[in-house]
Amino acid sequence: MADYSFGGSDEENAELKKLNTEVAEDPDSFENWEKLVRAAESLEGGLNRNSNPQSIAATRDIYDRFLAKFPLLFGYWKKYADLEFSIAGTEAAELVYERGVASITNSVDLWTNYCAFKVETSHDSEVIRELFERGATCVGLDFLAHPFWDKYLEFEERLEANDKIFAILDRVVHIPMHQYARYFERYRQMAQSRPLQELLPSDTLAQFRLEIETEGLATGSQQVNVEKGELEIEREMRTRIDNFHLEIFARTQTETTKRWTYESEVKRPYFHVTELDEGQLVNWRKYLDFEEVEGDYMRTAFLYERCLVTCAYYDEFWLRYARWMLAQPMKEEEVRNIYQRASMLYAPISRPAVRLHYAYFEEMCNRVELAKDIHQAILINLPGHIETIVSLANLSRRHGGLEAAIAVYKAQIDSTECDIYAKAALVTEWARLLWKIKGSVDEARQVFQKNQHWYLDSRPFWINYLLFELEQPTSAETEATQYQRIKQVHDDIRRKSHLPPLTMKDLSHYYMVYLLERGTKAAAKEYMMLDREVNGPFSIQQIMKSKVADDGKASSTDRRLLMENGHPGVEVDEAAIRRGENPYTKYYQQQGEHSLTGGTQASPLPL
Numbered sequence: 001m002a003d004y005s006f007g008g009s010d011e012e013n014a015e016l017k018k019l020n021t022e023v024a025e026d027p028d029s030f031e032n033w034e035k036l037v038r039a040a041e042s043l044e045g046g047l048n049r050n051s052n053p054q055s056i057a058a059t060r061d062i063y064d065r066f067l068a069k070f071p072l073l074f075g076y077w078k079k080y081a082d083l084e085f086s087i088a089g090t091e092a093a094e095l096v097y098e099r100g101v102a103s104i105t106n107s108v109d110l111w112t113n114y115c116a117f118k119v120e121t122s123h124d125s126e127v128i129r130e131l132f133e134r135g136a137t138c139v140g141l142d143f144l145a146h147p148f149w150d151k152y153l154e155f156e157e158r159l160e161a162n163d164k165i166f167a168i169l170d171r172v173v174h175i176p177m178h179q180y181a182r183y184f185e186r187y188r189q190m191a192q193s194r195p196l197q198e199l200l201p202s203d204t205l206a207q208f209r210l211e212i213e214t215e216g217l218a219t220g221s222q223q224v225n226v227e228k229g230e231l232e233i234e235r236e237m238r239t240r241i242d243n244f245h246l247e248i249f250a251r252t253q254t255e256t257t258k259r260w261t262y263e264s265e266v267k268r269p270y271f272h273v274t275e276l277d278e279g280q281l282v283n284w285r286k287y288l289d290f291e292e293v294e295g296d297y298m299r300t301a302f303l304y305e306r307c308l309v310t311c312a313y314y315d316e317f318w319l320r321y322a323r324w325m326l327a328q329p330m331k332e333e334e335v336r337n338i339y340q341r342a343s344m345l346y347a348p349i350s351r352p353a354v355r356l357h358y359a360y361f362e363e364m365c366n367r368v369e370l371a372k373d374i375h376q377a378i379l380i381n382l383p384g385h386i387e388t389i390v391s392l393a394n395l396s397r398r399h400g401g402l403e404a405a406i407a408v409y410k411a412q413i414d415s416t417e418c419d420i421y422a423k424a425a426l427v428t429e430w431a432r433l434l435w436k437i438k439g440s441v442d443e444a445r446q447v448f449q450k451n452q453h454w455y456l457d458s459r460p461f462w463i464n465y466l467l468f469e470l471e472q473p474t475s476a477e478t479e480a481t482q483y484q485r486i487k488q489v490h491d492d493i494r495r496k497s498h499l500p501p502l503t504m505k506d507l508s509h510y511y512m513v514y515l516l517e518r519g520t521k522a523a524a525k526e527y528m529m530l531d532r533e534v535n536g537p538f539s540i541q542q543i544m545k546s547k548v549a550d551d552g553k554a555s556s557t558d559r560r561l562l563m564e565n566g567h568p569g570v571e572v573d574e575a576a577i578r579r580g581e582n583p584y585t586k587y588y589q590q591q592g593e594h595s596l597t598g599g600t601q602a603s604p605l606p607l
Contacts, residue, residue, distance in 0.1 A: 424458035
């Protein structure tokens with residue numbers, strides 16, 4: 001943000017500049033953002049329509065940035081709307097409310113506040129009722145939606161619209177929610193004085209009437225005057241309707257009780273940046289399992305939306321929601337919306353799994369270029385991310401052939417933004433493509449051979465190279481040739497690589513198993529010699545002693561062993577020390593504790 005006056009006093013400006021700098025340096029710090037917002041709110045002792053325009057503009061800018069970063073904080077949307085009302089009036093506040101309910105559509109509190117604001121600032125009952133209906137669609141199914149429904153009923157009571165009140169109650173009594181019983185008692189009481197046609201659908205009323213008339217004829221009752229007969233029928237119908245309503249109450253009670261098992265364990269139904277404990281996550285998983293088994297699409301989707309307010313930063317719930325939605329018929333756009341919300345607002349770029357699944361979804365929908373763009377966007381922020389590069393290469397192969405995939409790998413290997421360890425892994429993937437997809441073992445082997453000198457300290461490179469040779473099928477005629485290849489790779493690992501001793505030991509064990517399972521008559525001798533070298537004490541490990549010595553001779557290490565009571569130590573070269581070299585560098589390198597400096601490695605040789 002540019003360095004400019006925030007419109008307050010010198011002291012206020014200095015504090016806001018300091019807080020703004022802290023936010024810029026650590027934009028993920030919720031605590032820093034809160035301090036900045038509080039400082040902006042207190043400018044000039046509290047903003048109003050007569051405040052300095054610079055102060056108003058600065059405060060709006062801070063709120064906009066804060067709520068763009070944390071859009072699920074319903075309380076701050078309410079505070080922002082109140083601020084705009086005091087600064088610019090009704091329309092400005094309403095615009096903030098609209099932005100708020102668009103950002104967190106299932107917030108009971110925000111919708112309740114918005115509708116209450118509308119009731120107080122508008123005289124058009126139809127406009128207000130339309131807003132309440134929007135809110136009912138968004139939050140009406142919430143287990144804790146009673147504040148919203150109470151506000152809706154209060155509005156209709158002001159208008160003395162008893163028909164509207166009864167219609168609202170008729171909806172609410174079917175919803176499993178925290179205070180379902182008091183709504184039903186009021187509904188049942190009002191039903192006694194409402195016309196029959198408001199109590200049940202016309203077809204159900206007709207069925208009840210027919211049953212009553214049929215029962216009367218069956219008992220042989222005498223028909224009296226028409227007026228009395230109608231009164232008797234209505235009385236009997238109201239009794240049946242009341243029983244029907246009691247059945248509704250029983251069903252709602254049962255559904256509420258089933259959900260209370262999970263609702264009672266929801267300790268934080270709102271968004272916050274702090275992590276949830278494992279018990280809360282387990283409860284949300286079980287609750288979602290329950291609603292999915294119940295099979296009601298609207299209730300399940302609503303619960304997912306509730307869950308993703310509390311668990312917005314947990315990838316598993318976004319992926320689960322997208323997978324569940326994909327299983328519903330004709331919901332492609334809904335799935336896309338889920339992935340986009342997760343990718344753009346909540347899933348950090350450092351965890352690209354959600355974005356990669358979004359790319360796979362778009363590929364499934366035949367939007368291949370968009371899928372590639374999603375991969376490229378990840379790599380802009382995470383250059384050298386192996387999983388993303390491999391995914392992009394495979395995507396390119398599926399739609400452009402083998403050469404397109406190899407081109408992706410070559411471009412990344414030649415890139416200066418890709419570190420040496422990532423390049424080593426990509427070379428092995430390149431070789432795997434040639435081997436598994438093209439079926440060319442020789443070309444794959446050439447990739448390993450021509451690039452091995454660049455990646456002498458890469459464990460993934462050498463283990464993949466060794467496994468590549470071990471997995472080649474052989475016959476009695478070709479086993480001897482393949483044995484030489486495998487042995488050569490193993491010798492390079494032992495003598496040329498810069499791998500830590502434990503890693504070399506692990507890889508040697510692969511080769512030792514090979515000797516026992518596929519070796520010739522002489523394999524036992526080689527196995528025992530290697531076992532001595534790999535698993536024996538350091539004093540008999542000739543290759544390791546050679547690697548530790550500066551002159552590459554085991555005898556030099558033996559001399560130091562005698563001087564250092566059996567520890568190889570570090571041979572000190574006085575001339576090297578005078579040149580400023582560290583005598584411990586080689587020792588640490590051999591122990592796997594030395595990291596390569598960037599920019600010192602050349603690109604692999606092209607094939």
